[in-house]
Every structure is written in structure tokens, then in C-alpha cells.
Amino acid sequence: MNFFKNIFGNKKKETIKEDSPYLSPKKDPKEIEFAKKFTEKGGKFIFSENRNDTLKYFHKILAENGWGNLDLKSDSKSLNNFFKLNPNQESFENKIAATQVLGCEYLIANKGAILICSHQIKDLKLNELPENLIILASSAQFVEDVSEAMTLINTRYKEDLPSNITTLNAFDPSKEENFLSYGSSTKNLYLLVQEDS
Numbered sequence: 001m002n003f004f005k006n007i008f009g010n011k012k013k014e015t016i017k018e019d020s021p022y023l024s025p026k027k028d029p030k031e032i033e034f035a036k037k038f039t040e041k042g043g044k045f046i047f048s049e050n051r052n053d054t055l056k057y058f059h060k061i062l063a064e065n066g067w068g069n070l071d072l073k074s075d076s077k078s079l080n081n082f083f084k085l086n087p088n089q090e091s092f093e094n095k096i097a098a099t100q101v102l103g104c105e106y107l108i109a110n111k112g113a114i115l116i117c118s119h120q121i122k123d124l125k126l127n128e129l130p131e132n133l134i135i136l137a138s139s140a141q142f143v144e145d146v147s148e149a150m151t152l153i154n155t156r157y158k159e160d161l162p163s164n165i166t167t168l169n170a171f172d173p174s175k176e177e178n179f180l181s182y183g184s185s186t187k188n189l190y191l192l193v194q195e196d197s
Helices: 002-008 030-040 051-065 077-083 146-156
Strands: 044-048 099-102 106-108 113-116 132-138 166-168 188-194
Touching: 030 044, 030 106, 044 051, 051 077, 051 132, 051 188, 077 099, 106 146, 113 146
Parallel strands: 044 188, 099 132, 132 188
Antiparallel strands: 106 113, 113 166
8 A cells, every 4th residue: 555655646635724713823023023013103113233234324314304413412421432422512501402312221012112211311201302312222122011121120220220211102293192192202213223243
């Protein structure tokens, strides 16, 4: 019998694979899930593989919006060095910058939101930040949900927990009236995510 199977082949019954209604649907990786939800909300997501690409995209953002060095504000020494910003200009004393450059704590996949805290925004409320934000993050900052992010914050800052922990999650002014964005301040947000090396 096996001899005939070898010669004529074994005709297997075609099986139709059906997804079980009892199994949870297959999820995208957290990076893809975040990017989809973030851009659906009106955020501008830019992924770069290295520092040079990140700097190139940063300068394209500035050119696209007509922003110069005087329009940018950053309170982070590391970001000032990374982007070669000069924030110690007298013009900031009497002027609110058009755009703030920030880091973040985590990128929350299931919400498409960005978790920030007092390390990035000091004691400012979201509505006190400029309308335009450019945020730099690394690919290691993606987390599934707020619960995972808070656990990581508690571990990371065990001795000195940050205050003013909040999420940026409203990026489209046309959806500001949506009750889900109540209490949040809509921002024109660019997110540069750089691959970890």
C-alpha cells in the first residue's frame, strides 16, 4: 500500500482553517498597534534606524513648519545636545516658544498615547505646553498598557517617584470636542522613534 502512495502521491483532504470564535484575535506587535492608534488620533509617527536619520527627519519637520531655533524650547540637556539646540536665549523669557522638544517615559500601545511626567514637563499642565510638540523616544519605550508603564516607573524611580504623571493622547483638533478627550489638551505632535542600537 505504501508503495502506491509513493508513486501516485497521497491525496490529503483539504482542510479549511477557520478561526475559532473562542480564541482571541491575533494581535499586532505593540509597536505596530501603537503606530496605528497614534496616527488614527492625528499624531505624526516617524521611525528612524539611527541618529543621523533622526536628525534628518527633525530638520525636515522644522522646514515643513517654518520653525527656526528661536521657535524651539527644550528643558532637557540631553535633547539640547542631541539636536544641537540653544535654549539659553533671552527671547524665551518673554515669549512662549511655538514648539517644545521633549522626551517621554513610555509609548502605550493599546491607547496610542505617550506617557510623560515631571521629568519632561516639570510642574506644567498639558494646556500650559505649546501647541506643537516634538517628542523623541526609543524603540525600547513601547509598552502594552498604562499598567505596565506604571509598574516600570515604580521600579525605575523607586526612591523618588515623579509627580505630574500624565498621558498625551489628543492630537487632532477636529476631534477635541469628543468626550473621550475631555480634560486633555490637543497638541500638534510629532513623534520621532529611534531604533535602539
